[in-house]
Amino acid sequence: MDTNAVLDLMWVLICGILVFFMQAGFTLVETGFTRSKNTGNIIMKNLMDFCIGSVAFWAVGYSLMYGDSIGGLIGNISQYAFFDSLKDMHSLFFQTVFAATAATIVSGAIAERTKFTTYLIFSLLMTLVIYPISGSWVWNAGGWLAQMGFTDFAGSTVVHAVGGFASLVAAAMVGPRIGKYNADGTSNAIPGHSLMMGALGVFILWVGWFGFNPGSQLAISGDNAIKVAEIFITTNLAGAIGALAAMFVTWIFYKKPDISMTLNGVLAGLVGVTAGCAAVDPVGALMIGLICGIVVVFSIEFIDKKLKIDDPVGAVSVHGVCGALGTILVGVFATDGGLLYGGGFDKLIVQITGVAAIGAWALGASFIVLFILKKTMGIRVTKEEEIDGLDIHEHGTNCYND
Amino acid sequence: MKKIEAVIRKSKFDDVKKALHQIEVNFFTYWDVTGVGNEKEGHVYRGITYSTADIQRRYISIVVSDPFLERTIDAILNAAETGMVGDGKIFVSDVIETYRIRTKEKGTDAVN
Numbered sequence: 426m427d428t429n430a431v432l433d434l435m436w437v438l439i440c441g442i443l444v445f446f447m448q449a450g451f452t453l454v455e456t457g458f459t460r461s462k463n464t465g466n467i468i469m470k471n472l473m474d475f476c477i478g479s480v481a482f483w484a485v486g487y488s489l490m491y492g493d494s495i496g497g498l499i500g501n502i503s504q505y506a507f508f509d510s511l512k513d514m515h516s517l518f519f520q521t522v523f524a525a526t527a528a529t530i531v532s533g534a535i536a537e538r539t540k541f542t543t544y545l546i547f548s549l550l551m552t553l554v555i556y557p558i559s560g561s562w563v564w565n566a567g568g569w570l571a572q573m574g575f576t577d578f579a580g581s582t583v584v585h586a587v588g589g590f591a592s593l594v595a596a597a598m599v600g601p602r603i604g605k606y607n608a609d610g611t612s613n614a615i616p617g618h619s620l621m622m623g624a625l626g627v628f629i630l631w632v633g634w635f636g637f638n639p640g641s642q643l644a645i646s647g648d649n650a651i652k653v654a655e656i657f658i659t660t661n662l663a664g665a666i667g668a669l670a671a672m673f674v675t676w677i678f679y680k681k682p683d684i685s686m687t688l689n690g691v692l693a694g695l696v697g698v699t700a701g702c703a704a705v706d707p708v709g710a711l712m713i714g715l716i717c718g719i720v721v722v723f724s725i726e727f728i729d730k731k732l733k734i735d736d737p738v739g740a741v742s743v744h745g746v747c748g749a750l751g752t753i754l755v756g757v758f759a760t761d762g763g764l765l766y767g768g769g770f771d772k773l774i775v776q777i778t779g780v781a782a783i784g785a786w787a788l789g790a791s792f793i794v795l796f797i798l799k800k801t802m803g804i805r806v807t808k809e810e811e812i813d814g815l816d817i818h819e820h821g822t823n824c825y826n827d
Numbered sequence: 828m829k830k831i832e833a834v835i836r837k838s839k840f841d842d843v844k845k846a847l848h849q850i851e852v853n854f855f856t857y858w859d860v861t862g863v864g865n866e867k868e869g870h871v872y873r874g875i876t877y878s879t880a881d882i883q884r885r886y887i888s889i890v891v892s893d894p895f896l897e898r899t900i901d902a903i904l905n906a907a908e909t910g911m912v913g914d915g916k917i918f919v920s921d922v923i924e925t926y927r928i929r930t931k932e933k934g935t936d937a938v939n
Contacts, residue, residue, distance in 0.1 A: 614872035679871040686873055726874045739873070 429646035436653075437515045440640020444522040447633030448475050448529060453626025454692075455533040458617035458685060458738045462814025463537045464824035470532040470544055477545065478525035478552035483508050486524055487517055489557035494567025499558055519640065523584055526637075527556045530588030533738035534596040538603075538811050541819045543804045547595070547794060555790045556587055559783045574772070575779035576759065579641035581700030581751040582783050589745020590787035593734065598795050599804050601735030603811055612730050615737065620684050627688045634660055634695045638702040652703065659702045660695065663714030667694020670718025678722075685739075686722055692743045693721035697751030701759060709758035716754065717747040749780045828922040828938060829896050831889045834862065834915040835907040840885050846906035847889070850898045854939075855889040864913060884915060890922055892935040 426434075452471040456464045478486075487508055492500030508517050528551040532544065560583050562568040563575055577583050606612055617623060638660040639653045671690020675683035697717030698710050705713065724742035728734050734741070756773030757764045764773050798804050805811075810818040817823055835843055840857070847855065862882050869878050891899050900917060908914055927937040 612875055614870070614875040614877045616870075616872045675874070679874060679876075681871060683871060683873065722874070729873070729875070 432646045433644040433649070434515045436645035437519050437640060437643055440636035441515070441519040441522050443633050443636025444519070444526065444640065445475075445633075447522075447526055447630050447637070448472075450626045450629035450631075450633055451526075451529045451533065453622045453629065454688070455536055455626075455738050457619045457622030457624070457626060458533070459536045460615065460814070461618040461825055462816055462823070464618070464816065465820050465822065466541065466815035467532065467536055468824070469541065469820060470548075471529055473545055474528040474532060474548040474552075475525045477549050478528050479521055481549055481553040482521045482524045482557070483517065484553075486552050486554075486557040487520055489554065490520065490560045491516075491565055494561060494565045497562065497567055497569030497572060500561045500565055516643075519643075523580060523637075524552045524556050524560075527580075527584045527588040527591075528552050530585065530740050530744045531592045531595055534592035534736045534740040535599050536737050537815065538805055539595075539599050540802070540804055540806055541815070543798050543802055546798060546802075547791075550794050551591065555591065555787065555794070556584075558790075559583065559587055559786045562783065563779065570779045570782065573775050573778070575775050576704050576755045576772075577700045577752055577779065578703045579638045579699045581696060581698075581748040582780050584748075585696045585699065585744040586748030586752065586780065586784060587787040589741050589743070589748050590784055591791040592736065592740045593728075593745055594788055594791040595795055595804075596736050596741060597732075597734045598792075598799060601733065602737070603808065605735045606733060610733065612733070617685065617737070620688075623685060623688055627691050631664055631691060631695065634664065634699075638699055642703065656702045658707055659698055659705060659710035662707055663694040663698030663702075663710045663717070664691050665694070666711050666714040667691055667697065667718035667721070670694075670715050671722050674719055674722045686725070689721055689725065689739045689743055690718040693717040693747040696744055696747045697754070699748070700752040701755035704755055704759040704761065705763070706760050709760065709763070712758055713751055713754045717751055720750060721747055749784060752780050753777055828890060828892055828925055828935065830920045830922045831887075831891060831896070831899055831903070832918045832920075833887045833889075833903050833907065834860065834884050835887065835903070836909065836913065836915060837883060837885045839907045839909070839914075840887075842906040843887065843903055846902040847899065850895075850902050852889060852891060852895060852899050852902070855887055857885055857887045860884050860886045882913065890925060890938055892938050 448471060452468060456467045484507055488502050488505035489500045492504035494500055528548050562570040563577050563583050639656040642649055642653050645653050668687050668691040672682045672687040675686045694714035694717050697713045721742050724746045725739045728736055728741055753776045756776035759772060760766050762768035762772035862884055864882050903917055925937040926933050
């Protein structure tokens with residue numbers, strides 16, 4: 426192997442480690458934003474979706490996503506099944522941690538009331554089928570959206586919106602937590618038990634994003650290095666301005682800068698720029714992050730107060746809404762083909778088409794899976810289990826024992 | 828012998844402790860409590876405003892001999908005051924007997 430190839434391979438592996446670390450970030454955000462009686466359950470869900478995803482994506486998922494595309498719709502399932510292509514192991518690792526990210530997003534939205542066994546099955550199907558199929562449309566060279574010129578560089582839609590839309594369906598179907606809504610339909614606050622954990626989780630996710638986006642260049646040798654460094658900047662700027670935007674919006678509307686919303690603002694900016702981090706310049710990244718940071722606050726309120734869907738961590742807004750929005754905004758801010766850069770509407774229409782198609786798939790597929798699970802084994806714990814906490818009933822112990 | 832129990836602001840605890848030490852009341856017990864009262868605290872979490880009447884306070888329990896009663900109460904009254912709603916309350920009750928476990932002393936000797 427020549428030096429450049431070794432460098433590229435190593436870069437992909439290092440970024441894969443950073444993306445893997447995002448699992449810790451998700452665990453911390455989700456536990457911090459929820460009550461201490463359910464912490465152990467969230468730990469187990471986040472741990473298990475990665476473990477299940479690692480096996481499922483190796484066995485089938487990777488092949489469905491990256492096998493030779495059949496009609497642009499699905500990868501050849503037999504091509505890489507039980508993956509053993511020695512020269513592409515780094516690729517399997519990098520794509521596995523991405524698949525697990527999409528799966529783990531769901532656990533936050535349905536936290537504190539969902540049956541553990543049902544979650545495990547849903548998580549398996551997420552990495553086995555739901556994520557790989559829509560992923561193949563974009564990231565498989567033969568995928569129909571890839572052929573159209575749809576841009577989703579690191580997965581605002583492929584990873585985040587798929588997880589976010591699945592979260593929307595799951596949170597709606599499992600229903601709100603006991604005590605979340607009053608009889609007159611007004612919403613109650615259920616404060617998370619540790620914003621410190623939430624904050625640490627967001628910082629860890631931010632670190633992870635420096636693997637998620639720059640790693641998606643899949644190379645660092647030669648001129649790739651310059652591109653990778655640029656992606657660091659677009660990524661970082663969007664996260665930073667997203668937080669600033671969310672902070673000022675809450676400061677204006679709630680009188681004080683809201684801590685957990687500002688933390689969501691970081692993630693909103695990062696999710697938003699993920700699609701376009703290699704296609705926009707720093708100003709474009711700033712604009713995408715700004716828009717997502719503002720939208721995320723109103724989206725969280727809208728979903729909570731108007732749709733009355735209980736999403737304790739804001740996963741639907743952060744990953745679903747901002748993922749979709751960030752992907753569409755590539756059609757506006759892309760330096761090559763963006764609406765504001767003289768590219769006309771063509772790019773924008775392609776971006777909207779892609780988001781709509783993947784959104785419909787994620788919503789539809791999740792609904793079918795969850796509907797069957799709801800009718801067969803049930804997706805919600807009993808009232809008693811929910812009130813006492815999932816830790817003691819589902820796992821037989823508390824997370825905090827003194 | 829009297830027992831003086833006071834519910835005070837946490838922010839005033841250090842002042843009260845200092846005032847008690849100045850009048851040579853050196854032994855007392857305290858713990859953090861949550862109560863319900865007139866003061867309503869407005870909170871906003873993720874855009875949802877909620878008011879809570881759950882108030883965090885510190886509870887002090889002091890047993891003193893009768894000559895110490897008035898000055899102890901005065902010390903707390905002065906040191907714990909901010910003038911705003913929620914400064915707390917003081918309760919005084921009789922104590923039938925006090926024993927010091929180590930020396931088996933009882934009565935006033937055991938208090939100080």
